[in-house]
Amino acid sequence: MSIRVAVIGAAGRMGSEVCRAVEAAEDLELAGGFDVGDELGDLGGAHVAVDFTVPDATLDNVLHCVGRGIDVVVGTTGWDDDRLATVRGVLDANPGTGALIAPNFALGAVLTMKFAAEAARFYESVEIVELHHPDKVDAPSGTAVRTAELVAASRREAGVAPAPDATASGLAGARGAEVDGVPVHAVRLRGLVAHEEVLLGSVGETLTIRHDSFDRVSFMPGVLIGVREVGRHPGLTVGLEHYLDL
Ligand SMILES: NC(=O)C1=CN([C@@H]2O[C@H](COP(=O)(O)OP(=O)(O)OC[C@H]3O[C@@H](n4cnc5c(N)ncnc54)[C@H](OP(=O)(O)O)[C@@H]3O)[C@@H](O)[C@H]2O)C=CC1
Numbered sequence: 001m002s003i004r005v006a007v008i009g010a011a012g013r014m015g016s017e018v019c020r021a022v023e024a025a026e027d028l029e030l031a032g033g034f035d036v037g038d039e040l041g042d043l044g045g046a047h048v049a050v051d052f053t054v055p056d057a058t059l060d061n062v063l064h065c066v067g068r069g070i071d072v073v074v075g076t077t078g079w080d081d082d083r084l085a086t087v088r089g090v091l092d093a094n095p096g097t098g099a100l101i102a103p104n105f106a107l108g109a110v111l112t113m114k115f116a117a118e119a120a121r122f123y124e125s126v127e128i129v130e131l132h133h134p135d136k137v138d139a140p141s142g143t144a145v146r147t148a149e150l151v152a153a154s155r156r157e158a159g160v161a162p163a164p165d166a167t168a169s170g171l172a173g174a175r176g177a178e179v180d181g182v183p184v185h186a187v188r189l190r191g192l193v194a195h196e197e198v199l200l201g202s203v204g205e206t207l208t209i210r211h212d213s214f215d216r217v218s219f220m221p222g223v224l225i226g227v228r229e230v231g232r233h234p235g236l237t238v239g240l241e242h243y244l245d246l
């Protein structure tokens with residue numbers, strides 16, 4: 001039996017790509033595409049809904065799906081601890097339903113986060129640069145925020161001292177945004193899609209971990225893993241790495 005998949009945000013850059021990927025997969029069936037102003041209802045009888053919308057809309061969409069026992073795979077950014085707790089609460093009331101929320105479905109981006117967290121405890125300094133297309137509405141990217149959190153947790157656990165920085169004066173924003181103590185710099189440039197660099201440094205050496213998504217098809221293998229696996233993972237999962245045994 002094929003998995004029936006609904007796409008919320010179907011008219012957008014990611015949603016339209018997901019519709020194409022679902023239609024091309026033999027084991028999946030597109031139950032419907034939904035965008036602004038559409039009544040979600042039972043999502044066309046979908047088993048799984050995929051949400052690529054906007055940070056202001058995604059929580060309501062997830063609650064709508066989970067409340068009806070529809071598994072949901074979410075790529076939209078803007079999640080914080082309070083919003084995740086709300087989702088957990090509704091999942092508790094709907095046991096057996098699964099939600100996967102992942103800041104990045106590109107396998108290389110998932111590995112970049114993993115490698116950065118691993119490397120972070122060996123270096124004095126670490127900073128993150130994310131670079132995206134200028135139509136992106138949030139900054140810094142969800143991936144960069146998650147990378148910074150993972151890096152910070154790894155350094156805390158290893159007892160690494162704060163990174164050295166003698167800056168005593170400067171223009172606002174010149175040192176980026178601080179996420180969990182890690183400076184994150186956001187570039188918006190026509191021609192780019194989605195890119196991230198994690199810069200690590202100690203005396204006499206640096207290590208740069210870089211990932212580039214040149215095309216949104218790069219996210220599709222990860223999205224389809226999510227769609228196929230979410231039914232086997234009841235409750236809330238944050239990050240695709242948990243479906244990849246990483
Ligand atoms: N996890 C990952 O791997 C990735 C995550 N993303 C994230 O996914 C999100 C979407 O990105 P992208 O596709 O580029 O953005 P787009 O703006 O191209 O697409 C978003 C779509 O959602 C629609 N929309 C807005 N509100 C609602 C709503 N309430 N119900 C249904 N549809 C709605 C928008 O309509 P309208 O334009 O009319 O407002 C638009 O068609 C962003 O948060 C982005 O950061 C992006 C790439 C990869």
Ligand SMILES: O=C(O)C1=N[C@H](C(=O)O)C[C@H](O)C1
Binds near residue numbers: 077104132136140
């Ligand atoms: O808006 C985008 O394009 C992307 N958003 C996600 C993010 O904010 O991390 C994932 C990827 O970087 C593309």
